[in-house]
Amino acid sequence: MKQLNIRCSPCGERFNTNEEYLNHKCSKADGFTPKDQEYVIKTTTANFAKISQSALGRGAKKKIEASKIK
Amino acid sequence: MPATIVINEYNTVGESKEANITNTNMGSDDSPNLDAVANPVVPGENTYEKYQKLEVTALGGSSKIDAIKIWRTGALGGSAVHKTNARESAYGGAESFATPVVTASSKAIETMPSSEPSGANLGIGGSLTGSLTATGESDYLVHQIQTDAGDTAGSTSDLNYQYDETA
Numbered sequence: 001m002k003q004l005n006i007r008c009s010p011c012g013e014r015f016n017t018n019e020e021y022l023n024h025k026c027s028k029a030d031g032f033t034p035k036d037q038e039y040v041i042k043t044t045t046a047n048f049a050k051i052s053q054s055a056l057g058r059g060a061k062k063k064i065e066a067s068k069i070k
Numbered sequence: 071m072p073a074t075i076v077i078n079e080y081n082t083v084g085e086s087k088e089a090n091i092t093n094t095n096m097g098s099d100d101s102p103n104l105d106a107v108a109n110p111v112v113p114g115e116n117t118y119e120k121y122q123k124l125e126v127t128a129l130g131g132s133s134k135i136d137a138i139k140i141w142r143t144g145a146l147g148g149s150a151v152h153k154t155n156a157r158e159s160a161y162g163g164a165e166s167f168a169t170p171v172v173t174a175s176s177k178a179i180e181t182m183p184s185s186e187p188s189g190a191n192l193g194i195g196g197s198l199t200g201s202l203t204a205t206g207e208s209d210y211l212v213h214q215i216q217t218d219a220g221d222t223a224g225s226t227s228d229l230n231y232q233y234d235e236t237a
Binding site: 010035039044052062 | 072091235
């Protein structure tokens with residue numbers, strides 16, 4: 001796997017691999033990891049839950065439209 | 071639980087990854103979350119290119135992320151133009167990283183949409199119909215603002231990143 005110089009923008013911690021970044025407990029996100037929605041909500045995108053719901057709504061609509069075509 | 075998505079930026083010759091950026095300010099320095107006041111663009115010159123990706127850090131209970139759309143809302147100062155590799159037709163495939171330049175970009179050559187595109191304009195796996203069904207990243211979004219000598223510095227606008235999520 002290619003090693004990158006990865007920095008978590010909110011807490012500033014650096015990592016050699018993406019796996020290390022994904023599993024770190026971010027001090028700026030009250031210990032949540034980048035895999036948790038709370039990480040995004042607490043650090044950069046307070047309205048992420050709303051964005052997520054909109055994305056799910058579009059996905060659901062496409063799923064319905066696709067089933068109609070069949 | 072829905073998917074978790076962040077926006078990353080890549081900078082310098084080493085392709086350093088700044089994960090979960092806090093803004094996409096553009097200016098005369100190749101750095102993430104830059105201070106645009108401290109790094110202004112001289113009218114007639116360009117911003118440094120931005121190389122960014124959407125990353126799914128967890129899929130949650132969802133099965134698919136696709137249909138990525140990128141567009142800017144809000145006017146640029148004077149006759150400045152915002153260029154990108156994002157496009158709805160004749161997509162050029164996944165762009166590879168190169169050290170961001172401040173000269174006119176050879177990768178960002180399409181005009182950034184100023185309203186929501188009707189379809190995806192940034193690919194996944196090199197295709198506009200691509201999708202992420204596990205953790206991973208989109209293709210590179212490359213963009214740059216090119217100004218005119220008569221422009222006034224200091225415009226503010228929003229860059230929109232949109233995706234569809236299938237549960």
